[in-house]
Amino acid sequence: MEANCHCGLVSITLDTPPDFINLCDCTLCLKSGAAWGYFASEQVQVLGRTSGYQRVDYDNAAVEVQFCPKCGSTTHWVLTESYMATNKDGDRMGVNMRLFDPAELSGIEGRTLDGRNWFGDTAAAHRRPPGKIGTDLHL
Secondary structure, three states: OEEEOOOOOOEEEEOOOOOEEEOOOOHHHHHHOOOEEEEOHHHEEEEOOOEEEEOOOOOOOOEEEEEOOOOOOEEEEEEOHHHHHHOOOOOOEEEEHHHOOHHHHOOOEEEOEOHHHOOOOOOOOEOOOOEEEOOOEOO
């Protein structure tokens, strides 16, 4: 699977589609406009220069969102060094699946994470049962 940002400066290639796509409503995900697929780092190839942003409302942000410095499209996130230093699950990243052709994502499970009420210290809650992208949920 291949996609790029709006201006084409950054491209992303995936070895395989994600198992599911997370539609999170936390303030960071809503404002970045992303719908996340999760991957091990070796499954993702990012070409092009990106800029990063870490949440300022958390003392120890877990992720740094990456975006194209030219067009501003959110492309992916990487785990922060501080998170990786204190957690064993340090080989994962999120990719903004809204960059990909919706036809390629049809049938993938979509989950609606209640991110506004989740702070990473408990199991994640969802706003409704999972659905299928293209049928029950649209990106």
